[in-house]
Amino acid sequence: MYKRILIPSDGSETSQRAILAGVEFAREVGAExxxxxxxxxxxxxxTNSDMIEDTPEQFAAAGEGRARxxxxxxxxxxxxxxxxxxLxxxxxxxxYAAIVAAAERLGCDLIVMASHGRRGLKGLLLGSETQKVLVHSRVPVLVHR
Structure with missing residues (x-):
């Protein structure tokens, strides 16, 4: 059924749990x-202090290191x-736009991602990348909490 599963992560603890759940699900269905x-x-x-203090090259290098x-x-x-x-x-x-674009570009048939569970005013003000993916993706999304 599912052949390629996209698992986006921001490195947070909730994303780590979603990674484990997504990989386990992929193993069960035999997906990449x-x-x-x-x-x-x-x-x-x-307003990001890293951008103010770094050169574009330093910021890019730090982003690459964090991404790795x-x-x-x-x-x-x-x-x-x-x-x-x-990877x-x-x-x-x-x-959210990068997640949706990657899922479509790479032929993924499922996205497994975390929800940080922000509710109320905090959720409204901060927004939710997961919510945005749910709204904009044509690829099914499995949300792990």
């Missing part, structure tokens, strides 16, 4: 795993389960 992480673009004017670390967790879980795994790093200010 595609790991994805998204880092923001560099902006000269920003996040993707290593997905790769390690997939290897442990004996599954093929492809992707996208640079985009809208993680």
């Amino acid at each position: 795993v595609v790991g994805l992480t998204v880092t923001p673009e560099f902006h000269v004017l920003s 670390s996040i993707l290593a967790a997905i790769d390690g879980a997939a290897r442990e389960a004996g599954l093929p795994c492809r 992707e790093h996208a640079v985009d200010d809208d993680p």
Whole structure:
């Protein structure tokens, strides 16, 4: 049924749990795993202190290092389960858009991702990348909490 499962991660604890659940599900159905992480673009004017203090090159290098670390967790879980795994790093200010685009571009037939469970005003103000993926994706999404 599912042949290629996209598992995006931001490196958070809830994402780590979703990685394990997604890899286990992929193992059960015999699917390939595609790991994805998204880092923001560099902006000269920003409220992000890393962007203010770094040059574009330093910011990009730090983003690459963080992405490698996040993707290593997905790769390690997939290897442990004996599954093929492809790793992707996208640079985009809208993680949900990068997730949806990667799922379509790579021919994924399921996205497994975490929900941070923000509710009320905090959820409204911060938004939810998971919610945005659910709204914009044509690929089915399995949300892990």
